[in-house]
Amino acid sequence: MATGTGSKKKPSPLSLEQFISITAPLLDLEKEAEISSSIATGASRNLDTAQKRGSTILNLKCVDVQTGLMGKSLIEFQSTKGDVLPAHKFGTHDVVVLKLNKADLGSPALGQGVVYRLKDSSITVAFDDIPEDGLNSPLRLEKVANEVTYRRMKDALIQLSKGVHKGPASDLIPVLFGERPPAVSKKDVSFTPFNKNLDHSQKEAVSKALSSKNVFLLHGPPGTGKTTTVVEIILQEVKRGSKILACAASNIAVDNIVERLVPHRVKLVRLGHPARLLPQVLDSALDAQVLRGDNSGLANDIRKEMKALNGKLLKTKDRNTRKDIQRELRTLSKEERKRQQLAVTDVLKSADVILTTLIGAFSKKLDSTSFDLVIIDEAAQALEIACWIPLLKGSRCVLAGDHLQLPPTIQSVEAEKKGLGRTLFERLAEVYGDEITSMLTVQYRMHELIMDWSSKELYNSKIKAHPSVTAHMLYDLEGVKRTTSTEPTLLLIDTAGYVGLYPC
Numbered sequence: 400m401a402t403g404t405g406s407k408k409k410p411s412p413l414s415l416e417q418f419i420s421i422t423a424p425l426l427d428l429e430k431e432a433e434i435s436s437s438i439a440t441g442a443s444r445n446l447d448t449a450q451k452r453g454s455t456i457l458n459l460k461c462v463d464v465q466t467g468l469m470g471k472s473l474i475e476f477q478s479t480k481g482d483v484l485p486a487h488k489f490g491t492h493d494v495v496v497l498k499l500n501k502a503d504l505g506s507p508a509l510g511q512g513v514v515y516r517l518k519d520s521s522i523t524v525a526f527d528d529i530p531e532d533g534l535n536s537p538l539r540l541e542k543v544a545n546e547v548t549y550r551r552m553k554d555a556l557i558q559l560s561k562g563v564h565k566g567p568a569s570d571l572i573p574v575l576f577g578e579r580p581p582a583v584s585k586k587d588v589s590f591t592p593f594n595k596n597l598d599h600s601q602k603e604a605v606s607k608a609l610s611s612k613n614v615f616l617l618h619g620p621p622g623t624g625k626t627t628t629v630v631e632i633i634l635q636e637v638k639r640g641s642k643i644l645a646c647a648a649s650n651i652a653v654d655n656i657v658e659r660l661v662p663h664r665v666k667l668v669r670l671g672h673p674a675r676l677l678p679q680v681l682d683s684a685l686d687a688q689v690l691r692g693d694n695s696g697l698a699n700d701i702r703k704e705m706k707a708l709n710g711k712l713l714k715t716k717d718r719n720t721r722k723d724i725q726r727e728l729r730t731l732s733k734e735e736r737k738r739q740q741l742a743v744t745d746v747l748k749s750a751d752v753i754l755t756t757l758i759g760a761f762s763k764k765l766d767s768t769s770f771d772l773v774i775i776d777e778a779a780q781a782l783e784i785a786c787w788i789p790l791l792k793g794s795r796c797v798l799a800g801d802h803l804q805l806p807p808t809i810q811s812v813e814a815e816k817k818g819l820g821r822t823l824f825e826r827l828a829e830v831y832g833d834e835i836t837s838m839l840t841v842q843y844r845m846h847e848l849i850m851d852w853s854s855k856e857l858y859n860s861k862i863k864a865h866p867s868v869t870a871h872m873l874y875d876l877e878g879v880k881r882t883t884s885t886e887p888t889l890l891l892i893d894t895a896g897y898v899g900l901y902p903c
């Protein structure tokens with residue numbers, strides 16, 4: 400077996416119709432599981448129960464309001480008792496609603512935002528606007544089910560089921576559903592690497608990616624430089640003049656690519672809520688670039704003009720003058736919207752690489768943009784239907800991942816059993832194997848002994864440790880002493896018969 404992907408008997412490919420009919424009900428199951436872990440369910444119709452379940456934090460007070468993250472309002476909350484927050488299941492990037500502490504469960508929210516920062520004793524939420532009232536009263540935050548994600552995946556499924564014969568992905572879809580074989584360029588593709596340190600397997604993978612006409616799988620076992628290789632593929636494609644959509648399931652993986660591209664001065668733009676981006680990539684965010692654009696400056700001037708006119712309107716009693724001002728305000732408001740949209744279009748048009756999460760690729764802002772190449776990192780940890788959101792926008796794709804590591808997390812046990820967690824990467828690796836796949840074979844992270852087990856068990860002993868890590872030890876790190884606990888390379892602890900810390 401060459402790559403851990405190629406030797407099994409090839410299964411018959413899944414058809415588009417089968418994929419749609421299997422996925423639609425499983426997505427519903429997954430959505431139900433997500434909603435039932437949030438507040439609005441029978442099990443937690445009581446606020447104290449909701450707090451115990453971790454989906455609500457009661458008795459909060461607002462302790463700080465700041466403007467940041469390109470105009471968002473960052474509001475910090477602490478417990479009214481001033482101590483650590485109760486145990487909860489809130490995480491950064493979660494969508495939350497703010498309510499008065501005593502308000503009924505179904506009552507309207509004062510505002511909805513995204514968790515920006517979490518500490519033991521405080522939680523900071525980014526709101527689009529400062530909630531108008533209630534900030535001086537005791538408050539609570541509720542975690543809300545992220546239904547948008549499911550709606551977007553469902554919409555992608557609908558898009559896939561109709562009208563796929565015309566869109567940018569019309570030639571890609573038949574290949575990914577086994578109706579047409581994958582094609583590669585007949586000419587050998589040679590390239591001069593931007594990264595002079597690429598090893599032989601990374602170079603081979605880049606070359607194969609550049610030759611692929613519709614799909615390429617970059618199989619990257621742990622620490623073998625999958626993202627390093629993805630970045631090189633992007634740089635080579637930009638050099639060729641391609642417009643690229645680069646995605647991953649998680650924000651952090653997308654930011655990781657942005658960070659590695661920035662030093663190469665690639666024209667790129669990162670789409671996403673500023674509260675979900677790493678501070679070091681904020682400068683590449685769409686909002687930041689829009690603010691710097693000429694059209695945005697014009698829109699700003701128009702807003703100032705509108706403010707002055709609104710002031711005049713308040714003071715004017717004469718009916719005709721009021722009508723004139725209102726007419727002028729309508730015209731200005733239209734112009735302001737147009738300028739804002741143009742500002743966004745300018746940035747997106749001039750970018751060679753647009754980066755966002757899989758779900759973020761659903762953005763209306765990308766509606767009229769198609770891409771020469773869609774690259775998905777961490778593709779073996781993403782639901783197939785989530786991958787289709789960006790894939791529908793391009794004619795070629797590169798999927799990077801490792802289907803031999805953990806699959807995507809599925810909340811619904813039933814949906815998982817019925818195959819929602821089966822990834823596009825795994826499916827294509829089984830159908831096409833080596834024909835479209837390259838495996839990276841040098842790892843840069845682990846001591847050889849740690850690597851050996853997984854290399855033998857999963858990767859047909861193909862992985863080699865780079866000399867820089869083959870024998871590196873914990874105590875080689877600065878400030879780490881050589882002791883009985885830092886000396887062993889690999890320590891196996893038998894936990895059989897133990898529950899928690901104690902024998903059972």
Ligand SMILES: Nc1ncnc2c1ncn2[C@@H]1O[C@H](COP(=O)(O)OP(=O)(O)OP(=O)(O)O)[C@@H](O)[C@H]1O
Pocket residue numbers: 596597598601619620621622623624625626627628843844
């Ligand atoms: N050719 C190379 N020469 C030297 N170091 C490299 C090379 N390729 C990758 N590395 C280093 O190996 C580490 C892992 O690289 P990278 O993050 O690209 O791998 P990955 O496969 O995406 O990682 P993960 O296992 O987290 O998915 C990084 O520190 C990177 O700088």
